[in-house]
Structure formats: structure tokens, C-alpha cells
Amino acid sequence: MSLERIQLNLRLDRHPELFDALKEVSETTGVSINSFAIHALKASLGLEVSTTQPGSSSELASLAAKVEALEKRLEMHHQVLERLAVTPMVL
Numbered sequence: 770m771s772l773e774r775i776q777l778n779l780r781l782d783r784h785p786e787l788f789d790a791l792k793e794v795s796e797t798t799g800v801s802i803n804s805f806a807i808h809a810l811k812a813s814l815g816l817e818v819s820t821t822q823p824g825s826s827s828e829l830a831s832l833a834a835k836v837e838a839l840e841k842r843l844e845m846h847h848q849v850l851e852r853l854a855v856t857p858m859v860l
Contacts (some may be wrong), residue, residue, distance in 0.1 A: 790834045794834040798826070
């Protein structure tokens with residue numbers, strides 16, 4: 770019985786901020802980018818229940834990375850709106 774090696778290669782050249790956030794979370798938590806990505810994919814697809822305790826350092830690091838990614842996306846949206854001469858709402 771042979772084991773098939775399945776790989777998923779992601780092109781992140783248009784999303785350098787995502788790769789930077791992955792590297793930072795990986796370095797902060799001591800978890801490889803591969804393991805983090807697999808865990809994130811499983812969690813987002815509902816295939817895995819989170820095993821982290823609320824408030825744990827790995828959960829906080831994950832949340833911090835998500836907040837940072839959302840802030841960067843919001844900034845990009847603001848820049849697009851500015852180019853379109855639309856005033857963005859300030860929350």
C-alpha cells in the first residue's frame with residue numbers, strides 16, 4: 770500500500786501581508802507555518818474543534834494575527850475609496 774503525498778501550493782505574491790502575518794504567528798507561537806495553515810483550514814471548514822484554552826497564548830497570538838490582517842484589509846479598502854474620491858466612514 771503506497772501513501773499518496775498530497776500538497777497544496779499557495780501563490781501569495783499578491784498577498785505579501787498574509788505571508789508576513791503567517792511568519793510572525795509561526796515565530797511567536799513556535800508552530801510551523803505548515804501546521805498553522807493546516808489547523809486554520811480545518812478550523813475554518815469545521816473539521817476540527819479548537820483545542821486551545823480561551824485566553825491561551827496561542828489563541829491570543831492567533832487573534833492578534835487575525836486583527837492585524839483585518840486592519841490591513843481595512844486600510845487597503847480605505848486607499849481604494851480615496852482613489853475613487855469617496856469619503857470612508859470612520860468607526
